Amino acid sequence: MTKERLKTLKKQISPYEKSNTKQSVFQLINTFVPFFGLWYLAYLSLDISYFLTLAISVVAGGFLIRIFIIFHDCCHHSFFKNRKANKVVGTISGVLTIFPYSAWAHDHSVHHATSSNLDKRGTGDIWVLTVDEYLASPFLTRIGYRIYRNPIVMFGIGPIYTFLIKNRFNRKGAKMKERMNTYLTNVSIVALYTGMCFLIGWEAFVLVQAPIFLISGAAGIWLFYVQHTFEDSYFEEDENWEYVKAAVEGSSFYKLPKLLQWMTGNIGYHHVHHLSPRVPNYQLEAAHENSEPLKNVPTITLSTSLHSLKFRLWDEEKKMFVGYKGLKEKMAEKNKEKNHLTPSAK
Template structure:
């Protein structure tokens, strides 16, 4: 039996989970990998850089147009467009964090910082916690991103925490960076955080210093140009970016019929299949087809520009294990926003239970 790929720095337990995933389903990771054209696993430096510079070019052009027009009639359009491009730039850094931008670690780190630092994301801090998410997807106990809580924990939560976690979900990301998420502590900025291994602390410090320099620069812009200028040209697009990030991440992993696992019921491949592809319409190519998420969770080294091809190759093998929603994303979000708050306290395989106030 062959095991295709384990997460970077996988523990013995994670490796064993990969082995078991090849034993318990009627298809293996090797079956899925063999079905995908080999070129899908090969990033192109030129193509990856082209997407990076295209995003930067569009961002620069939007700034130039907004400054030239300088009209409050146009600024809302600018905020929406620029915030969306900030999100697209984040996705480029996302590829860097997975090593799917290029095979050169130094280039991934360079472009990752250039993509994430201007939008106030600490690249290495995020990269490391995101690695944990991918190694534990679908595991209630160890997943890192948008994992459910059990009912008793939910009922015991202070109202303010519920407001941030559930009703302020689309603006939660900055809080997550500083405080992590419900029931799990750790800052993405502190090298001593339990999120990181001792060997990773230098990288975290570098990203935190880059992030801090950006904050100082933005403060200087606010002092010299005025807070209204800073809010118009940076804060408003940044908030749109945050909404995009939280919306898409939430929709990847939150749906009433997506199972979550505890204990020995969980293993990597089954957990990786606890996600769903979404159709964002004309936005798909703008944010680099990030809605093509199932294949990404199975093989995180595939560059974003090969994910659609990889998905079509593995769909016949996955069968009913492949999930894709064709309904409008706003409708899916509205349903999951109200219905997906907690899971049962007990059970090895569980689903979100609707809140008592939820009505379909």
């Protein structure tokens, strides 16, 4: 794909950047109503069988992911035309998903502006080291990195730490409005959870809410992970980094079955979203289908996405993700070069 064609892509999808109030309201109804209904059914099922409760929790967790997509769109001001409406719905959605609206909107905008930029990592993204960085890192850093990238930690402990702990604090340098929104979200979460505990008892609340939280949290982090972690992704240093290339080549098209595509708010069309965050989730598929170049972007499926679990480091020379086994090859190559240069040095 030439640079000229890459530059015209954004213009091609501009017609899909406008939100539709009727579609947005309808999505609120077909997302929030089923979620609350399923939550109540899960509560009622506690008197029947906890296995039934867990089964209902899986579906409810899917709708909570869909609520997060609405929250996500509001953070980009793409769900409604009115910015205040986005903030109100986004803040409410943030209480349910345990995310502070203003703080996450800031970090996520930084993620979009720096995604795949090797010189600007660290805000709103997953920790990625290059092969050379890993080899040059102290022993404790390497151990910490391996623990962080372990699937059990990333998709199990990760949601607990990120959602319950990290999201409760403001970033350094946050403006007053952002800080106040975080405080409002925290107070609202405490009030909601306390009220539910008084209403149905803390045991019942935990038995219902915990699996929904864990399932949606693990699935949410998985979606974010596979959207940027695939073999032939795109990473460049700042001087060679290009926004459009980072969007089209550094963000995957996660081709999911229709039901899962709907449940995840079309976020599998992540390449379209990174190309233009102003496209609301219900327009992403149309933007993809009506732009021929976008049909040739990196595509992963449910089965092929599992290969992403073995990718740990970015190899700058090969321009691809590799596993820890790739370190042996890299070290062997360096030793070979070192041995080759040693005689001449003498």
